[in-house]
Amino acid sequence: MSQVDKQLDTLKSEIEQEIPNDITVTDVKYEGPELVVYTRDPKQFAGDGDLIRRLASKLRKRITVRPDPSALSPPARAEEEVREVIPDDAGVTDLDFHEDTGEVVIEAEKPGMVIGRRGSTLREITQEVGWTPEVVRTPPIESSTVSNVRGFLKNEREERRDILERVGRQIHREEMSDDEWVRITTLGCCREVGRAAFIVSTPETRILVDCGDKPGAEGEVPYLQIPEALGAGAATLDAVVLTHAHLDHSALIPLLFKYGYDGPIYTTEPTRDLMGLLTLDYLDVAAKEGRTPPYESAQVRDAIKHTIPLEYGDVTDVAPDVKLTFHNAGHILGSAVTHFHIGDGLYNIAFSGDIHYEDTRLFNGAVNDFPRVETLVLESTYGGRDDYQTDQADSEEALKEVINETYEQDGKVVIPAFAVGRSQEIMLVLEEAMREGEIPTMPVHLDGMIWEATAIHTTYPEYLRDDLRDRIFHDDENPFLADQFNHIDAGEDERQEVADGDECIVISTSGMIEGGPIMSWLRHIGPDPDSNLVFVGYQAQGTLGRRIQNGWDEIPVDGWGGGSRGDTLTLQMGTEVVDGFSGHADRQGLENFVKTMNPRPEKVLCVHGDERSVQDLSSALYHDYNMRTFAPKNLETFRFK
Template sequence: MSSVDRQLEELEAEIKSEIPSDISVSAVKYEGPELVVYTRDPKKFAQQGDLIRQLASKLRKRITVRPDPDVLSRPESAREQIMDVIPEDAGVTDLDFHADTGEVVIEAAKPGMVIGRHGSTLREITKKVGWTPEVVRTPPIESSTVSNVRNFLKQERDERRDILERVGRQIHREEMSNDEYVRITTLGCCREVGRAAFVLSTPETRILIDCGDKPGAEDEVPYLQVPEALGAGATNIDAVVLTHAHLDHSALLPLLFKYGYDGPIYTTEPTRDLMGLLTLDYLDVAAKEGRAPPYESEMVREAIKHTIPLEYGDVTDIAPDVKLTFHNAGHILGSAVSHFHIGDGLYNVAFSGDIHYKDTRLFNGAVNDFPRVETLVLESTYGGRNDYQTDQEDSERKLIEVINEAHEQDGKVLIPAFAVGRSQEIMLVLEEAMRKGKIPSMPVHLDGMIWEATAIHSTYPEYLRDDLRDRIFHEDENPFLADEFNHIDGGEGERQEVADGGPCIILSTSGMVEGGPIMSWLRHVGSQEDSKMVFVGYQAQGTLGRRIQNGWDEIPINDRGGNGGRSNTLKLKMDIHTVDGFSGHADRQGLEDFVRTMNPRPEKVLCVHGDESSVQDLSSALYHEFNMRTFAPKNLETFRFK
């Protein structure tokens, strides 16, 4: 008998000793980080309101209780009883019964009303019918991504449960080594922005954190071939953690499955959906530009199938010697500061991912309240000594001035924007400005993936800023549904109509002007002297966006109009503006404040994900201000911390 089977036998015996004698336990299994308890008495379990919580506290494990399939009521009768329990205002749109696990997935416009205060309605459902309810939100804006992900995971339930059982046994295996050390190896994004990737190693475990591309440099990928990563084989990696969905952190995750990786990816639920959206688009763009994609779309589906979503604040075992906790990073939807607790109090490491320290219109500011952090791996995108961004109110005022000036000249405002994060931030600014009469009401055209990304934001309002979340819960106050917003879905013909029409605002991907529909908009309106182009996000070195920002007014552009697809140059006549207060990254002050307000502060800080001068400036400043050890590592360095 394996050590895991012995452990499960002991847990089953302990559970039986803790619960009333009239409640049966027929099986105990690991599924990923959760302990699943099967019972023939689910209704009695539900009647003991605090029983599961008490068991979880005593066993120090996340516990799910499921009914044995042969004691379930028929779905037809269960459906009626469930609908009797749930308030009508919850807006239930679907009930999906899964007899193999005894779960019923309830999709509703207002999941909180299905859950009830402290889970009271969920317990009432189980008391009535025995089925274990799982609740998901009906997207207020129809999202093909959310729908496709949910349908795919439903189709793959059997295989996914096999994956989770295998992962669960791996997490709870017996520790094999008596050594104690913690190492971080840098595989990318050191003294550069992009291709984020790190390996966190202990004697037991190797965890890959992020695996992205480098904007403007398709050939520069993380150093995955080194022995610390895939050099010793894909099974060398025990788990992957994804901090957020932007491609410079996520683009090459599906590549791992091409190389044979078969383990879990831990991230938040919205990051899982956004990763699917962005990586599939990444493949599409590569194909359109004549580049060989690094992996097939099937690998994206494998990545989604292997994803284990975690919520902010949940402490989760992901290895025999590692616990992971996600905290809001304030950067984009679902972005997470990833805190690793290693060993039995041995060491704590936090990876910031990308962070925004102050509240924005979209998100609450990044969380930095950890019980312990000895080492912090900190992004430094705006870590340079002069990287102080404009106050958000001043930024909004400046954007409104530019829009009003363009409107008075009968011109258009073209805003290259990242589909995820900056676009929704700008949409909120524009919606309020028009509602309050600060700018005239005019069409706001959303091109590329922006509308789909916005639909995903509306699906997960619990990840948004508190007041925005409350507005989205009430459909008639959802700012993303304002009449001015128009989804461009008619291709070149619709773009030409917009270009020939009156004043408007155009938000289009890509945010760094590296391909995508923004190139079409430059062809259509770039030569209009009365129009304006406004940069609202970071432009990495080597990107066309950075060159235009630096004064280029003749840009290479593909001419699809009968020139055989050859590259031409376009003379930009529109005014170019930069409004820098909308970045999803903390500026220099925000990064310093993030460290300053940590209590206790870390002993060591690795400054990463920034140009060479930015990481060195921030590293030096943190050393002098807080008297801590700081580093500006290069790629392929390994740091030992214990």
């Protein structure tokens, strides 16, 4: 009998000692980080609302209780009884019964009403029918991504359970080493923006944090081939942790499966969906531009299938000696500050990922309160000495001023933006400004993946700023459903029609003008001197967006908008830069994040910024807060303990 099997037998005995005599436990299994308890008496389990909480506290495990198949009522009868328990106002749109696990997935417009106060309605469902309810939200805006991911995971449930059981046994395996040390190896995004990737190593465990590409630098990928990473084989990685879905952090996650990785990816649920959306688009853009993509769509599906979603604040075992906790990073939907607790109190590391410290229209500001942190790995995108962004209110006023001036001269405003995060932020500003009469009401055309990304935002309102979440819960107040928003879905014909039409605003991907539909808009509207191109986000070095910002006006448009390969155009539209809408903290925000961090870290590694930015920030933190700081290069290793 293996060590894990012995451990499960012991846990089963401990559970049986804690539960009432009228409850029978038939099996205990690990599924990923969770301990799953099967019982013939799910109704009795549900009758004691605190029983699972008491067990989880005593065993220090995340516990899920499922009914033994012999205890289930037939799905047809169970569906009638479930619908009788759930209030009509919950807006149930689907019930899906899974007899292999005894779960019923309830999709509803108002999940909170299905859950009930402190889970009371869920317990009532189990008490009535024995099935274990799982609740998901019906997207207010139909999302093909959410629908496809849910459908795919439903079809792959059996294989996914096998994956989770294998991962669970790996997490809870016996520790083999008596040594104690912690190391971080930098594989990318050091003294540069993009290709984020780090290895966290202990004697027991190797975890990859992020695996992205580098905007504007085709072929520059993280140093995955070194022994600390995939050089010893992808199967030697214990886990992958993804801080958020932007491609400079997520683009090459599917590539790991091409190299033979078969382990878990830990991230938040919206990040999982956005990763699927963005990586599939990454492949599509590569194909359109005649480039050979580094992996295929099958590897994207592998990544989704191996993802174990975690919620903010949940402390989760991911290895025998590592616990992981996500906290809101305030950057994009589902973005996470990633906290590792290593060993039995041995060491704590936090990766900021990308952060925004202050509240924005979309998100609450980044969390920087932890039980312990000895080392912080901190993004430095705007860490330069002079990288102070305009106040958000002033930025919004500047954007409205550009829109009003362009409208008065019968022009159009074109805004290149990331599909995820900045587009939704701009949409909220425009919706309010039109509603308040601060700018004229006019069509706002959304091109690329922006509408789909917006639909995903409305699927997960619990990840949004408190007041915005409350508005989305009420259909008549959902700002993303405003009449002026138009999804461009008819391609070049519709773009040409918009270009030939009246005043309007266009928000289009890609945000750094590196391919995508923005190239078509430059072809259609770029020659119009009465129109304006407005930058609202960071433009990395080497990107076309940065070159245009620096004064380039001869633009390659390679076949976009119906033209031929090798075509160029002379940009005659005006260009404006409106700071303050970035999803990144500026220099002051980064300093405030560290200054108010509780507890304040002993060491800080400044990464994800150009050389000037990381060195400026590293120097300032050292002088102002008397902490050890570093501006590492790629391929450096830091040992802690």
